[in-house]
Amino acid sequence: MQIHSFEPPRRILMGPGPSNVYPEVLEALARPTIGHLDPEFIRMMDETKTLLKSAFQTHNDVTMVVSGPGSAGMESCFVNLVEPGDRVVVCSNGVFGGRMKENVERCGGKAIVVEDEWGRAVDANKLDDALKAHPDAGVVAFVHAETSTGALSDVQTLVDIAHSHNCLTIVDTVTSLGGSPLSVDDWQIDAAYSGSQKCLSCTPGLSPVTFNDRAMEAIKNRRTPVQSWFLDMTLVTAYWGGGTRAYHHTAPINALYGLHEALRLLVNEGLENAWVRHRANHEMLRKALQEIGIDYYVPEGERIPQLNAVTLPKGADDASVRSSLLGDYNLEIGAGLGPLAGKIWRIGLMGYSCTEDNVAYCVDSLRTVLAESRGAR
Numbered sequence: 189m190q191i192h193s194f195e196p197p198r199r200i201l202m203g204p205g206p207s208n209v210y211p212e213v214l215e216a217l218a219r220p221t222i223g224h225l226d227p228e229f230i231r232m233m234d235e236t237k238t239l240l241k242s243a244f245q246t247h248n249d250v251t252m253v254v255s256g257p258g259s260a261g262m263e264s265c266f267v268n269l270v271e272p273g274d275r276v277v278v279c280s281n282g283v284f285g286g287r288m289k290e291n292v293e294r295c296g297g298k299a300i301v302v303e304d305e306w307g308r309a310v311d312a313n314k315l316d317d318a319l320k321a322h323p324d325a326g327v328v329a330f331v332h333a334e335t336s337t338g339a340l341s342d343v344q345t346l347v348d349i350a351h352s353h354n355c356l357t358i359v360d361t362v363t364s365l366g367g368s369p370l371s372v373d374d375w376q377i378d379a380a381y382s383g384s385q386k387c388l389s390c391t392p393g394l395s396p397v398t399f400n401d402r403a404m405e406a407i408k409n410r411r412t413p414v415q416s417w418f419l420d421m422t423l424v425t426a427y428w429g430g431g432t433r434a435y436h437h438t439a440p441i442n443a444l445y446g447l448h449e450a451l452r453l454l455v456n457e458g459l460e461n462a463w464v465r466h467r468a469n470h471e472m473l474r475k476a477l478q479e480i481g482i483d484y485y486v487p488e489g490e491r492i493p494q495l496n497a498v499t500l501p502k503g504a505d506d507a508s509v510r511s512s513l514l515g516d517y518n519l520e521i522g523a524g525l526g527p528l529a530g531k532i533w534r535i536g537l538m539g540y541s542c543t544e545d546n547v548a549y550c551v552d553s554l555r556t557v558l559a560e561s562r563g564a565r
């Protein structure tokens with residue numbers, strides 16, 4: 189039996205991630221592998237840190253890339269900042285808030301969950317009430333752009349409230365980085381993590397993270413060692429840090445070429461320009477969807493431009509519409525998760541996928557598929 193090389197179909201990725209990868213990034217990935225302690229590779233790692241600081245809008249020294257997907261970045265924030273017995277307030281308005289709670293509990297912490305409706309932003313008043321009721325809480329965690337529901341939360345307000353109760357903040361910026369305004373320093377976020385495959389349009393599997401001095405101080409003053417050896421920031425920073433490099437693990441060398449290129453493209457475009465592009469294409473999509481009778485699930489003012497959660501039109505069959513889009517149009521859109529399964533579609537406009545052409549193609553394909561499915565009945 190002969191097994192052939194895998195040749196993936198050409199898809200237009202307009203789901204919750206991954207987005208289409210920039211051709212320049214795919215090219216960068218194919219360049220020759222060099223040693224991870226090669227001075228040229230170290231130079232590239234340093235440049236990647238500089239680019240990442242721009243993307244996160246931070247001067248944090250501890251800004252680097254965790255060798256794992258967004259979930260590993262999430263885990264690195266929790267394992268370093270949560271110790272057994274710690275009280276952590278988790279604002280949960282979707283799948284990823286739920287995972288934050290899981291992380292807290294697996295670190296031996298006690299999660300105080302502030303539940304918000306799926307499809308709504310995190311309610312700042314509820315957070316304030318929870319912190320008043322739990323003055324022993326030390327950390328507040330929430331998701332900036334909840335990809336599972338399409339809701340965008342007001343980071344600055346939530347961080348201010350957390351700080352007024354002397355809590356550190358962990359913010360999930362997986363879907364927001366590169367797509368929505370985000371400023372780690374201005375908003376004084378203490379720890380944030382992201383992912384490579386959403387608005388950065390790199391391949392999946394890498395997680396940018398950033399920790400400010402207060403977060404690093406808290407890590408230094410831990411009573412117990414970080415339970416994960418691999419994600420212990422004090423060890424990882426010795427690998428990614430300046431000056432001497434200590435071997436920690438072998439960095440995913442080619443994957444980092446790709447991220448370096450993706451970040452270079454973002455910084456060359458200009459962060460603000462990228463935010464404007466995501467917003468403009470979101471507006472174009474919204475208007476075009478409205479014309480074919482498709483409405484948003486999330487109220488105006490709380491929507492993530494790069495992740496459009498829309499209500500299924502009456503009579504549309506969720507699975508068959510999505511499979512026609514994929515099979516006949518090579519177009520991927522996302523299904524709803526959990527309580528939103530069968531109720532919403534999630535149309536991503538992330539990074540390289542966020543173009544006017546893709547908006548038009550998506551709406552045209554959807555219009556045709558919906559008309560065909562109505563005609564069939």
Ligand SMILES: *Cc1c(COP(=O)(O)O)cnc(C)c1O
Pocket residue numbers: 205257258259260262284331333334335336360361362363383392393
């Ligand atoms: C995609 C995503 C993650 C997880 O990232 P993976 O790379 O799939 O592990 C976490 N949080 C949010 C908000 C996401 O959209």
